[in-house]
Amino acid sequence: MTGVAMAQGDTMKDGARPGGASAVTIMVGTxxxxxxxxxxxxxxxxxxxIACLQLGCTTYEVGCLGHCYAEPLVLVGNPRxxxxxxxxxDAVAARCIVRDHLFEEAPKSEFFLxxxxxxxxxxxxxLEPRLRHETRMILRNCGLIDPLxxxxxxxRGGYNALRAVLEMDGGDVIGMVEESGLRGRGGAGFPVxxxxxxxxxxxxxxxxxxxxxxxxxxxxxxxxxxxxxxPHAVIEGMLxxxxxxxxxxxxxxxxxxxxxxxxxxxxxxxxxxxxxxxGRSVCRSAYSFDMEVFEAAxxxxxxxxxxxxxxxxxxxxxxxxxxxxxxxxxxxxxxxxIDNAKTLAYIRHxxxxxxxxxxxxxxxxxxxxxVFALAGKVARPGLVxxxxxxxxxxxxxxVGGGMxxxxxxxxxxxxxxxxxxxxxxxPKAPELMxxxxxxxxxxxxxxxxSMLDLPVSFDSLADAGAMMGSGGMxxxxxxxxxxxxxRYFLEFTxxxxxxxxxxxRVGTRCMLDILDTFTHGLGTxxxxxxxxxxxxxxxxxxxxxxxxxxxxxxxxxxxxxxxEYRAHFDEKSCPALVCKDLISYxxxxxxxxxxxxxxxxxxxxxxxxxxxxxxxxxxxxxxxIDDELCIRCSICVDSCAGINHRAVRKVTPAKRES
Amino acid sequence: xxMQGRGCACTQELEAQKAELxxxxxxxxxxxxxxxxxxxxxxxxxxxxPKEAIYRLAEQLGLSAMDVYGVxxxxxxxxxxxxxxxxxxVCTGTACHVKGGGLVLDEWEKELGIAPGxxxxxxxxxxxxxxxxxxxxxxPVVLVDNHVAGMMRSADVEDCIRKLRYSDEQEA
Numbered sequence: 001m002t003g004v005a006m007a008q009g010d011t012m013k014d015g016a017r018p019g020g021a022s023a024v025t026i027m028v029g030t031x032x033x034x035x036x037x038x039x040x041x042x043x044x045x046x047x048x049x050i051a052c053l054q055l056g057c058t059t060y061e062v063g064c065l066g067h068c069y070a071e072p073l074v075l076v077g078n079p080r081x082x083x084x085x086x087x088x089x090d091a092v093a094a095r096c097i098v099r100d101h102l103f104e105e106a107p108k109s110e111f112f113l114x115x116x117x118x119x120x121x122x123x124x125x126x127l128e129p130r131l132r133h134e135t136r137m138i139l140r141n142c143g144l145i146d147p148l149x150x151x152x153x154x155x156r157g158g159y160n161a162l163r164a165v166l167e168m169d170g171g172d173v174i175g176m177v178e179e180s181g182l183r184g185r186g187g188a189g190f191p192v193x194x195x196x197x198x199x200x201x202x203x204x205x206x207x208x209x210x211x212x213x214x215x216x217x218x219x220x221x222x223x224x225x226x227x228x229x230x231p232h233a234v235i236e237g238m239l240x241x242x243x244x245x246x247x248x249x250x251x252x253x254x255x256x257x258x259x260x261x262x263x264x265x266x267x268x269x270x271x272x273x274x275x276x277x278x279g280r281s282v283c284r285s286a287y288s289f290d291m292e293v294f295e296a297a298x299x300x301x302x303x304x305x306x307x308x309x310x311x312x313x314x315x316x317x318x319x320x321x322x323x324x325x326x327x328x329x330x331x332x333x334x335x336x337x338i339d340n341a342k343t344l345a346y347i348r349h350x351x352x353x354x355x356x357x358x359x360x361x362x363x364x365x366x367x368x369x370x371v372f373a374l375a376g377k378v379a380r381p382g383l384v385x386x387x388x389x390x391x392x393x394x395x396x397x398x399v400g401g402g403m404x405x406x407x408x409x410x411x412x413x414x415x416x417x418x419x420x421x422x423x424x425x426x427p428k429a430p431e432l433m434x435x436x437x438x439x440x441x442x443x444x445x446x447x448x449x450s451m452l453d454l455p456v457s458f459d460s461l462a463d464a465g466a467m468m469g470s471g472g473m474x475x476x477x478x479x480x481x482x483x484x485x486x487r488y489f490l491e492f493t494x495x496x497x498x499x500x501x502x503x504x505r506v507g508t509r510c511m512l513d514i515l516d517t518f519t520h521g522l523g524t525x526x527x528x529x530x531x532x533x534x535x536x537x538x539x540x541x542x543x544x545x546x547x548x549x550x551x552x553x554x555x556x557x558x559x560x561x562x563x564e565y566r567a568h569f570d571e572k573s574c575p576a577l578v579c580k581d582l583i584s585y586x587x588x589x590x591x592x593x594x595x596x597x598x599x600x601x602x603x604x605x606x607x608x609x610x611x612x613x614x615x616x617x618x619x620x621x622x623x624x625i626d627d628e629l630c631i632r633c634s635i636c637v638d639s640c641a642g643i644n645h646r647a648v649r650k651v652t653p654a655k656r657e658s
Numbered sequence: 659x660x661m662q663g664r665g666c667a668c669t670q671e672l673e674a675q676k677a678e679l680x681x682x683x684x685x686x687x688x689x690x691x692x693x694x695x696x697x698x699x700x701x702x703x704x705x706x707x708p709k710e711a712i713y714r715l716a717e718q719l720g721l722s723a724m725d726v727y728g729v730x731x732x733x734x735x736x737x738x739x740x741x742x743x744x745x746x747x748v749c750t751g752t753a754c755h756v757k758g759g760g761l762v763l764d765e766w767e768k769e770l771g772i773a774p775g776x777x778x779x780x781x782x783x784x785x786x787x788x789x790x791x792x793x794x795x796x797x798p799v800v801l802v803d804n805h806v807a808g809m810m811r812s813a814d815v816e817d818c819i820r821k822l823r824y825s826d827e828q829e830a
Binding site: 295381 | 695697791794813
């Protein structure tokens, strides 16, 4: 636990003061994910409690540990026992933790998750499967250091890579990156070393480094977590890249939807400047480099590198002709290296630990680790870094904890062992049936059960019809309609199409119209064929990758779930009970047993009445849903599930004519 | 994306807006590259991009109003309607969609009586969708006045509106 001690520095090494309250450090994860469930209130409660008890503990705000399901997280560090992690904390629980568990050897509470090691791995019996795969490299600092404090970063070996590189020749640095086999983590997987070499060899006095943190894929949040938790790693990567290719100016292109990331980056840049890592003569060498943050204005297409350049220049984000590639002629017509934030964060590890170490992780041609953002219907959504080549099954079942829908609970079924879970012992629901996993956002594809043993890497995913994208992984269960998902993704790309080329602008619209008819129970087999035809044309004719990959979700769902498409137009039914025009709501046969009236109060379409049960000789209450009045808002299901069971069910096909 | 007309009762407000616009743009750079940052500044101080700002920016940067409007409408960030007192942004990202974000959005539309991109007649709420706020672990997510509310169900919407209305009344 030497390294984790960075936060409180010397007090941690000072074993001569056992258990003194002043030696205890409390850290609270206050990245966006933590804040959304009240991490700031927790932090305030802890500070108040410490002041009240006059404990003299130090408190820090740290970033995201990756265990988003258990937010807000509180980390308590004590010289004798290392770091204890508490999850699902609220203000009251936080006060209890301060009072009760601060000095305990092994805290026994429903909020205790496990102990933390030097690399930020959370050790606990229920997280054992996750530990088998997790390899933290770029996430190593995330959740362990205060992103707004450069000292923490430096104590964890920060800026060592930069110092080492400044002693080397730029070409040798690129050689190291080439040797490591690092491929761009933005999605396409272009070899980073080759890109840098191209830019270095390109002529011209001015060159630029651009960090692409325009994480537009809905369902991915890795760049956000990285920038909010460890901004200096990205800055250091850019500094090394600038030295290697001979650039003096950099831009970090961040989504404006990530205000906290922008704030963290700006603060980090200021500190780096004050410490002499940025600006004129970096670390007193002849190398000068400066960078600034550019807030993107929200356009998915700007994740494409040429569109990003147009946007940086103050134009509409419309992609440009390639070649010439940006490495030869990019921003302001100067050679430009554009790398994803994750890619740049790997650079310091390649330099300090050596390219051979990096190349030893992962599989051939796909070296290193990959970070995935697990979301959707898994027990433990969050971030995880695993070696390239881990299978989907390992990621979803071992890391994600299997399939669980947090919103419902059925009595009489076993709960999966997911460890302690705060007041309510969340997650409380039974397992759902896995149906598909969507990888790579709107440009990726949906992979079914049969593909679960696929090792995840750039090449294997491309073969399966999906793509790595930015690492978003959305898990879908039996109650997700694949036709509707395809429509959803296409609606997104259609809306985000820049409109420059006809295939993308008109083609995606035509596909969307066909999918729309399917979700309404219309359409024919011919439409399905036309859909595949259109998809092939768009892939071939589109100018940029947004258009060329837009049909992927449709093609993969047709390839793997054709039956579901057929059910929509042949039987006018939606097997997943999602498409509103094809379902009806009704009460289950046994009816409602609790008579709490939560549903009939909230919905006008539900009527409740008293009936007489002649056999049992007693009154009972019945409910009925007027199908003509029902707008399929599902509020009856929601309001009922909160009590103790689900009395309302969905049926397909719909009872009424649409 | 039409500009919303304002009544004459707001002349004072309009004047204040103009003064603020001048304050932002006075002494600002005059290069095309600065267009996006300037638009962002205008939006962050006024809450939206009024028609006057487009003309004023075009003049300053030596562009046509069409160029400025074209760039501004290309990006999702810029709004052309006066915002309400409370901004509601429903996440329609993949994870939220899978966990029923669409139903939550429907509920907001129903309760407020407006479509995404609009503001209620009393100026109380504006509703919008956002592609992804990066809190997919807490889906479905709604941004209420830029505070992230996670794991929202359609049954929570009415309650949320009531609370916001109540806090408005308390302030009044």
